[in-house]
Amino acid sequence: MGIIRKTRSVKAVLNAFERTETALSTLELVERFNHQMNRSTVYRILERLEDDGVLHSFTGQDGLTWYALCHDDGCSRSHHLDTHPHFQCRECGKTECLPIIIPIPEVAKHSVESASLLLVGRCSDCVS
Numbered sequence: 001m002g003i004i005r006k007t008r009s010v011k012a013v014l015n016a017f018e019r020t021e022t023a024l025s026t027l028e029l030v031e032r033f034n035h036q037m038n039r040s041t042v043y044r045i046l047e048r049l050e051d052d053g054v055l056h057s058f059t060g061q062d063g064l065t066w067y068a069l070c071h072d073d074g075c076s077r078s079h080h081l082d083t084h085p086h087f088q089c090r091e092c093g094k095t096e097c098l099p100i101i102i103p104i105p106e107v108a109k110h111s112v113e114s115a116s117l118l119l120v121g122r123c124s125d126c127v128s
């Protein structure tokens with residue numbers, strides 16, 4: 001973890017991520033912390049944690065921004081190329097990082113800076 005200042009609000013947000021295996025949407029986080037901090041504070045903390053390489057974000061099928069902890073050391077905004085896909089369950093809404101590395105191909109004469117792959121379907125709890 002980098003140089004981020006650990007205010008109480010930052011700690012509370014980090015804690016929410018450390019207690020779950022899944023990703024959390026901005027909607028859910030704003031609702032969860034609405035007694036403690038306002039929406040723009042939540043957004044600012046998420047952006048700072050992403051800048052610091054602690055969290056990464058992606059867009060779900062619902063158009064919401066989702067955040068999850070980065071497990072890769074040395075992850076930062078400018079270094080998200082060895083990326084993993086995300087999975088969103090259509091039945092229960094569970095959204096998670098998949099522990100699969102998808103190598104991003106080199107594209108001639110292009111500079112690829114980010115990539116995302118969202119798999120949508122039914123999670124292990126809903127598939128049976």
Ligand SMILES: [Zn+2]
Binds near residue numbers: 089091092125126
């Ligand atoms: Zn599910």
Ligand SMILES: [Zn+2]
Binds near residue numbers: 056096098
């Ligand atoms: Zn992820």
